Structure formats: C-alpha cells, structure tokens
Amino acid sequence: xxxxxxxxxxxxxxxxxxxxxxxxxxxxxxxxxxxxxxxxxxxxxxxxxxxxxxxxxxxxxxxxxxxxxxxxxxxxxxxxxxxxxxxxxxxxxxxxxxxxxxxxxxxxxxxxxxxxxxxxxxxxxxxxxxxxxxxxxxxxxxxxxxxxxxxxxxxxxxxxxxxxxxxxxxxxxxxxxxxxxxxxxxxxxxxxxxxxxxxxxxxxxxxxxxxxxxxxxxxxxxxxxxxxxxxxxxxxxxxxxxxxxxxxxxxxxxxxxxxxxxxxxxxxxxxxxxxxxxxxxxxxxxxxxxxxxxxxxxxxxxxxxxxxxxxxxxxxxxxxxxxxxxxxxxxxxxxxxxxxxxxxxxxxxxxxxxxxxxxxxxxxxxxxxxxxxxxxxxxxxxxxxxxxxxxxxxxxxxxxxxxxxxxxxxxxxxxxxxxxxxxxxxxxxxxxxxxxxxxxxxxxxxxxxxxxxxxxxxxxxxxxxxxxxxxxxxxxxxxxxxxxxxxxxxxxxxxxxxxxxxxxxxxxxxxxxxxxxxxxxxxxxxxxxxxxxxxxxxxxxxxxxxxxxxxxxxxxxxxxxxxxxxxxxxxxxxxxxxxxxxxxxxxxxxxxxxxxxxxxxxxxxxxxxxxxxxxxxxxxxxxxxxxxxxxxxxxxxxxxxxxxxxxxxxxxxxxxxxxxxxxxxxxxxxxxxxxxxxxxxxxxxxxxxxxxxxxxxx
Ligand code: ADP
Ligand code: MG
Numbered sequence: 001x002x003x004x005x006x007x008x009x010x011x012x013x014x015x016x017x018x019x020x021x022x023x024x025x026x027x028x029x030x031x032x033x034x035x036x037x038x039x040x041x042x043x044x045x046x047x048x049x050x051x052x053x054x055x056x057x058x059x060x061x062x063x064x065x066x067x068x069x070x071x072x073x074x075x076x077x078x079x080x081x082x083x084x085x086x087x088x089x090x091x092x093x094x095x096x097x098x099x100x101x102x103x104x105x106x107x108x109x110x111x112x113x114x115x116x117x118x119x120x121x122x123x124x125x126x127x128x129x130x131x132x133x134x135x136x137x138x139x140x141x142x143x144x145x146x147x148x149x150x151x152x153x154x155x156x157x158x159x160x161x162x163x164x165x166x167x168x169x170x171x172x173x174x175x176x177x178x179x180x181x182x183x184x185x186x187x188x189x190x191x192x193x194x195x196x197x198x199x200x201x202x203x204x205x206x207x208x209x210x211x212x213x214x215x216x217x218x219x220x221x222x223x224x225x226x227x228x229x230x231x232x233x234x235x236x237x238x239x240x241x242x243x244x245x246x247x248x249x250x251x252x253x254x255x256x257x258x259x260x261x262x263x264x265x266x267x268x269x270x271x272x273x274x275x276x277x278x279x280x281x282x283x284x285x286x287x288x289x290x291x292x293x294x295x296x297x298x299x300x301x302x303x304x305x306x307x308x309x310x311x312x313x314x315x316x317x318x319x320x321x322x323x324x325x326x327x328x329x330x331x332x333x334x335x336x337x338x339x340x341x342x343x344x345x346x347x348x349x350x351x352x353x354x355x356x357x358x359x360x361x362x363x364x365x366x367x368x369x370x371x372x373x374x375x376x377x378x379x380x381x382x383x384x385x386x387x388x389x390x391x392x393x394x395x396x397x398x399x400x401x402x403x404x405x406x407x408x409x410x411x412x413x414x415x416x417x418x419x420x421x422x423x424x425x426x427x428x429x430x431x432x433x434x435x436x437x438x439x440x441x442x443x444x445x446x447x448x449x450x451x452x453x454x455x456x457x458x459x460x461x462x463x464x465x466x467x468x469x470x471x472x473x474x475x476x477x478x479x480x481x482x483x484x485x486x487x488x489x490x491x492x493x494x495x496x497x498x499x500x501x502x503x504x505x506x507x508x509x510x511x512x513x514x515x516x517x518x519x520x521x522x523x524x525x526x527x528x529x530x531x532x533x534x535x536x537x538x539x540x541x542x543x544x545x546x547x548x549x550x551x552x553x554x555x556x557x558x559x560x561x562x563x564x565x566x567x568x569x570x571x572x573x574x575x576x577x578x579x580x581x582x583x584x585x586x587x588x589x590x591x592x593x594x595x596x597x598x599x600x601x602x603x604x605x606x607x608x609x610x611x612x613x614x615x616x617x618x619x620x621x622x623x624x625x626x627x628x629x630x631x632x633x634x635x636x637x638x639x640x641x642x643x644x645x646x647x648x649x650x651x652x653x654x655x656x657x658x659x660x661x662x663x664x665x666x667x668x669x670x671x672x673x674x675x676x677x678x679x680x681x682x683x684x685x686x687x688x689x690x691x692x693x694x695x696x697x698x
Contacts, residue, residue: 009255011059011135013052021051034129035328036184037165045097052133053082053095056140064095066103066125067141069156070110071563073456075287076146078105079139100142101127111566113559115152123148128157131284134254143284152556156458159551160280163465164188166549170472171325171333171349177479178345183327188465191276192286193260195317195453196293197268197305198240200696204303206687208586212578213571214307214454215372218587218670220677222690225314226266234263239300239697240270247272247296254292256285266314267694276322276445279465283458286319290454302697308452309375311690316376317453321460324445325349325468335444344489347402351496352475353446354389356467357439358503360545361387361525362536363467364439364450367459369530369564371571373452378528380510383438383449386518386526388505390437396506402490403497436509466551473549530568531655537561565651572658576642576666583635583673586686588628591676594684595624620679627676634669641665 009016018027026047033040040048056064065077082093103125112123123146131143146155153159164187171186204210209217226232236244244261251258257275264271272293274285290306297304309316326332333349336342357364364387368377376382391399401408434440440447451460475492482488502522507514518524527533536542538561546552552560602617641661648654677685688696 004252007249008252011253012255013055013133013140014255015132017055018048018051021055022047026051030129040101040129042097042101045101047097049095049097049100052100052140053093056135057082057093059135060138061135061140062138064099064140064142066105066127066144068105068125068144068146069283069287069456069458070146070154071113071156071560072111073156073454073567075291076105076110077139077141078103095140103142103144110146110154111563112148112154113562113566115148115150115154115555115559123154128161128280130161130278131281132255134288136254136288152553152559156456156462157280157283159462159556160283160458160465162551163462163469163549164279166469166551167325167465167472170469170476173476173480174348174352174472175327175345177476177485178341180327183329183331185328186325186333187328188279188323188325188461189276190279190282190457190461191274191322192282192451192457193271193273193320193322194286194289194293195264195269195271195319197266197310197317198243198270198297198302198697199268199305199693201298201301201303203688203693203696207693208582208687209575209578210303210305210310213575214305215310215575216312216690216693217575217579217666218582218673218677219312219690219693220674221313222694224267224691225694229265231263231267231269232265236261236263236270237698239302243296243300243302244270244272246299247293250292250296251289254285254288256289258289264315264317266311266316268697269315269317276324279323279461283456283461286457306454308370308372308454311694313690314694315381316379318373318376318382318449319451319453319455319457321448321451321457321464322442322445323448323461323464332444334441334446344486344493347398347493348475348489349472350395350441351493351500352468352471354500354503355471355474355496356464357387357389358500359470360463360467360542361503362527362533362539363463363542364448364460365525365527365533366537366564367463368450368452368455369527369533369568370452370455371530371568371575372454373450374529376452377450378515383436384509384515384518384526385528386509386515386524387438387450387503388509388518388524389446389503390434390440390506391504392434392441393506395441396504399497399501399504403494403501434506434509437505438509462551466546466549469549470545529659530564531652531659534561534565534568534655535652537564562651565655569645569651569654569658572662572666573642573645576638576662579666579669580635580639580642583631583669587673587676588631590684590686591624591628591631591680594680595621595628597684598624624676624679627672627679630672631669631676634665634672638662638665638669 018030026044029044030048032038063079063081065079067075067077070076082095083091084094086092105125125144125146128143128145133140133142145158147153147158167188168186172183175183207216248258258272259275260273262271276282293304324332324334336346365385377385398408438450448460451457478492479485479488502524515526519526537557543554543557546557547554598617599621602614605612605614645654645657648657677689
C-alpha cells in the first residue's frame with residue numbers, strides 16, 4: 001500500500017530533490033542563498049533551472065509559471081511552455097536560469113493603487129528561493145515576489161520578506177546582548193488554522209447571492225442552527241470525510257503539513273490546521289490550501305465557502321494565526337527557558353510583543369480588515385474589534401510582581417530578580433483557556449485570532465513582525481549602550497509592563513462591559529469597520545515605523561490603503577446590487593404570487609360560503625402586502641444610495657458613505673425579506689433557505 005511518506009512532497013522540488021538532482025557545489029551555493037539570503041549567480045541559476053525542469057518534465061509538467069500574490073489577496077499565475085523549437089523541426093524542453101530568477105508577466109491589470117500607471121512598463125517577478133517550487137496540474141510553479149521596475153512592491157510577499165528581515169536583524173541584536181554569538185538567523189513561524197463551510201453544489205448554484213458574493217444576503221433563521229453544539233468536534237459525515245481525505249492527499253503531495261481536521265461550531269463548518277512553518281512558506285501554503293480546498297470540493301459535488309460570514313445567525317469563519325519566533329538553532333524565543341538567563345531573555349521578547357501590540361493596535365486591526373471580516377469582529381463569535389492580549393493568570397502574576405517589586409508566590413515568595421530567578425513552567429492548561437481574546441499567549445507562541453477565513457495571512461504577519469522588530473530595536477538601542485546590562489534590562493522590562501499593561505486583558509472578550517472599559521478607561525482603540533480603521537494606515541507613527549524598517553515605502557502604504565478601501569467599497573456595492581436584483585426579480589415576484597394566490601383562494605372560499613371569515617388568508621395577504629411595499633421601498637432607497645456614491649470625493653469618503661448609509665439599508669431590506677420568507681409557502685420561495693443550505697451535505 002502507498003503510505004503518506006511515499007508521496008509526501010512528491011510534487012515539490014524540496015531539499016531532498018535539490019540534493020538528488022543538483023551537483024554538490026550547485027547545491028551548496030543554492031543552500032547558502034536559501035539560508036543566508038546571499039545572491040545567486042547566473043551559472044548556479046542555470047544549473048538549478050535545468051534540474052528543476054528535468055524533474056518537472058518527468059512528472060508530466062509542460063509549463064512553468066512565476067506564482068505570485070498580487071494585492072487582490074489571491075494568487076496569480078501566467079503559464080509559459082518549456083517548449084522551444086529545435087533546428088530539425090522538432091521541439092526541446094527548455095528553461096533557463098534567467099527565466100527561473102526573473103519573469104515579466106504582462107500583469108498590468110492588477111490593482112497597484114497608483115503605484116504604476118497601466119501604460120507604464122510592466123512589473124516583474126523575482127524568485128523567492130526560500131519557498132520551494134512545486135507542480136500544480138501540469139505546471140511548475142515558482143514562488144515569486146512581484147515588483148515594479150521602480151522597485152515598488154506590488155504584492156504581499158515582498159513586504160512579508162522585508163518584515164521577516166527586519167525582525168531577524170533586531171532580534172539578533174538582542175540575542176547578542178544575551179551572549180548568544182552562534183545564532184545566524186531569527187525567523188518567525190506560523191501555523192494558521194483555517195475554517196471553512198461545505199455545502200452542496202446544487203444549493204450553491206441555486207443562490208445568486210452565494211455565487212456573486214460568497215455569502216447569503218437573505219435567509220430567515222433555520223429552526224435549527226448551532227444551539228445544540230452537536231456539530232463541534234462531532235462525527236465527520238462520510239461525504240465530508242471523503243473530501244477531507246482527498247484534500248489531505250493533495251496537500252501532502254505539495255509538502256503542506258495538513259495535520260488536524262475537525263468539525264467546527266456551526267453546522268456545515270469545518271477546520272483544517274497545518275503544522276507550523278516559516279512565515280513566508282506558511283503564507284504560500286495557506287494560499288495554496290485555500291485554492292485546493294475549493295478545487296477538491298468541486299470534484300466532490302461540493303462548494304467550499306471561505307467567506308467570513310456566509311450565514312447570518314451562526315458562527316462565521318476565521319483563521320487563527322499561531323505565531324512565534326525562533327533562532328536557526330531551534331530556540332523558540334517565546335518559550336520560557338530552563339535557566340534564569342533564558343528567562344530574562346524570554347521576558348524581554350514577551351515584553352517586545354506586548355509593547356508592539358499596544359503601540360500598533362491599529363495596524364493589527366487594519367491587517368485583518370475586510371468587508372467580510374467586519375461581520376465577525378465584535379459579534380460575540382470572534383474576538384472584538386478591540387485588540388488586547390491574554391497572558392493567563394500565572395504569567396500575569398509574574399509581570400505584576402516585576403512591575404510592583406513585590407514577591408511572586410511562584411518562586412518561593414521572594415522578589416523577582418531577572419537573571420537570577422527561574423520562572424515556573426507555564427502549562428498549556430493555564431494559558432489556553434480563553435478563547436475570546438484577539439491575541440493570546442498559548443505557552444510558547446501567540447495566537448492572533450482576528451484574521452478572517454479568506455484573508456491572506458501575509459498582512460497580519462507583516463504588521464506583527466514589523467511592530468515587534470520596532471520594540472526590539474528600541475530595546476537593543478538602549479541596552480547596547482547600558483553601563484550595567486542587568487539593571488538596564490530589569491528597568492526596561494518594568495517600564496514596558498507599566499506603560500503597556502492596559503493592553504493585557506485576561507477576562508471575557510465577549511463581555512459588554514469589556515468594550516466600555518477598554519475604550520473609556522484604558523483608551524484602547526475600537527475600529528468597528530474597515531472604513532474606520534483603514535485610513536489610519538497612513539498615520540504618521542505607522543508610516544514612520546514601517547518605512548524605517550524598510551518594510552514599506554510611503555507610496556506603497558498609500559497604494560495599499562487605497563486598494564483596501566476600494567476592495568471594501570466594491571465588495572459592498574456588489575452585495576447591495578445583488579440584493580436589489582434578487583429582491584426585484586425573485587423575492588417580490590414570489591411574495592406577490594403567493595399573496596395573490598392566497599387572496600384568490602380566500603375569494604373562492606367566500607364565493608362558496610359568504611359566512612367564512614378567511615381570517616388566516618386575510619392575515620397572510622395583509623402582512624405580505626405590507627412587507628412587499630417595504631421591500632420595494634427599501635430596494636429603491638438602496639439603489640438611490642448606491643447612485644449617490646458617485647458623488648464621493650475619494651475612496652475614503654465613499655467607504656464612509658457606504659458604512660453610514662448603504663449597510664443600514666441592506667439590513668433593513670434583508671429584515672423585510674426574511675420575514676416574508678417565513679410567511680411564504682416554501683414551494684413559492686425562489687431559492688433554498690437556511691435549513692436546506694446548512695444541512696445540505698450528508
Ligand atoms: P489549538 O489552537 O486548536 O489548540 P494547537 O495549539 O495544537 O491547536 O496548534 C495550533 C497551531 O499552532 C498549529 O498549526 C500548530 O502547528 C501551531 N503551532 C504550534 N507551535 C507553534 C509555534 N511554536 N509557532 C507557531 N505555530 C505553532
Ligand atoms: Mg484553534
């Protein structure tokens with residue numbers, strides 16, 4: 001029987017393949033590029049390209065593509081054949097080092113937020129040798145960054161790689177201060193837990209809203225939702241199990257470490273988690289995972305919904321971004337160590353994260369902001385839109401003891417002196433209980449839980465890496481010049497705790513009182529929508545921090561802000577148009593047909609016997625008439641509001657108008673339609689309802 005190790009990574013030109021297919025000196029030189037970021041010379045690139053091509057052709061590949069991640073949030077590829085004519089009239093399969101390293105897709109239609117006028121030169125793609133090439137279908141995919149000729153990043157990978165570099169640089173400075181002279185690199189790692197819904201193809205096809213927008217815009221509550229908690233971790237249905245089995249196999253072939261799978265809280269909702277890996281690879285893998293989830297679903301007659309909120313009234317889908325930083329020697333810097341010195345180092349890195357999350361709450365909120373995710377944050381199914389950190393009682397007590405110079409009971413009731421005392425081991429049990437926190441310490445990593453299911457994880461990790469790099473830079477600047485390292489260290493940790501403890505919250509994030517306390521007492525930010533938060537990307541402090549670490553240029557930030565707001569507007573405008581369309585061409589005709597048939601039947605009954613009251617029919621017809629009028633009226637108001645968006649001065653004003661006018665009208669229209677659905681005979685309703693959708697897969 002074929003076992004998983006037999007085919008794991010079989011479609012990846014990974015280290016094993018490199019070793020097997022490359023000459024020793026070529027391999028050594030490529031390895032150095034991968035591990036240390038040294039430049040690759042063209043001779044080596046040619047040899048690598050040739051080996052890669054031979055390997056890929058043997059596996060049936062006919063084309064290659066530079067696979068990149070434009071600002072649309074999904075991936076892009078343009079296929080070129082290996083084919084090259086030979087003088088004898090035949091063809092040979094060719095692939096050069098130049099083609100491996102650099103590509104020039106005519107990709108001028110991708111959003112660039114003004115970074116590159118379409119008439120201008122094209123952007124180019126550049127190989128990211130730290131993420132292995134792989135075969136998808138019949139195409140060799142080469143993970144690449146996408147830039148303009150002026151050097152501006154047009155994608156999500158470039159800033160991510162830059163943020164990893166910034167973190168590496170500052171973390172190494174700090175490690176050197178602790179006497180670590182051997183670590184060569186510090187990298188951040190991520191394990192993203194991916195949630196999704198599965199419904200049948202037939203149900204999907206019958207809903208224009210799902211097809212146009214990825215979510216239901218109408219739908220009365222199903223009599224049964226998630227209230228019984230009988231789906232979470234429940235037995236996986238055979239059809240879903242078959243799907244997961246094939247999905248795993250496809251992911252494993254691509255070297256993606258899909259590990260855990262289970263049913264989630266809502267009916268039809270599931271989760272897949274891989275084993276964590278280096279951030280840029282995790283990002284590539286998560287993009288691939290989302291793509292393959294959808295492809296495999298198709299083969300099973302299913303549709304995989306990655307929208308953050310496909311159904312109102314049951315939980316939406318998120319993505320937990322488990323993040324940590326470690327040295328190339330395998331030391332996790334967010335893991336409390338065994339010696340006092342390691343613990344002091346751990347506390348400093350912990351403080352760096354605390355300070356980063358407090359100073360750049362806005363950037364973290366921005367990094368997960370989309371129209372879809374706005375439905376989840378703060379809706380008591382996902383963390384609030386207010387960013388805070390959960391540390392757990394033990395760690396919290398340690399920090400309190402340090403801040404106030406009081407004895408910590410965990411260590412024999414004496415004053416904590418950094419560099420002298422051993423911290424207790426924090427068990428997972430005490431650190432992982434809180435599921436409502438946006439940013440939770442879970443023993444040796446942080447779990448950032450605000451991401452939406454369809455988000456690229458690049459943005460969140462760019463902000464996280466950069467903000468932590470900034471804290472570490474401030475620490476290193478201070479400590480490198482300190483006369484007495486230990487005293488300065490102790491003081492700095494105390495100061496961080498004192499200055500930033502407002503961001504630490506160990507209570508229930510769903511509690512109404514928390515939002516009040518967070519905003520009114522602690523002064524934390526609460527940006528409810530994408531329209532609220534996105535413009536703050538360009539706040540001076542944010543621009544300064546991100547440009548000073550070389551993660552983004554100011555122009556790149558402006559372009560991102562513009563594109564994200566545009567996406568927000570376009571998404572909601574498409575939703576609103578779809579609603580208006582469905583209301584006018586499907587819902588109103590159905591309501592009218594049912595109401596008039598009901599009226600007719602009442603009239604027929606009365607003709608038979610004038611004494612009959614027909615109060616049931618009359619009641620239905622009356623209420624449906626009222627609702628039909630309201631639906632028509634709200635649809636018209638919505639269409640008018642959409643038209644007036646054209647008056648907005650710029651995209652920021654447009655997004656504000658959408659937030660203030662369009663969203664409310666959409667809710668009102670939905671409310672009337674959903675009530676009409678509950679009163680209209682099912683045989684008249686033009687599309688399947690929530691009960692059909694949520695329980696469609698057996
Ligand atoms: P859960 O959060 O559901 O309890 P786990 O804690 O076991 O699940 O793991 C969640 C994710 O965190 C997995 O993808 C796992 O690989 C990842 N993870 C575990 N350790 C680390 C780490 N040091 N850095 C980053 N991610 C990690
Ligand atoms: Mg989880």
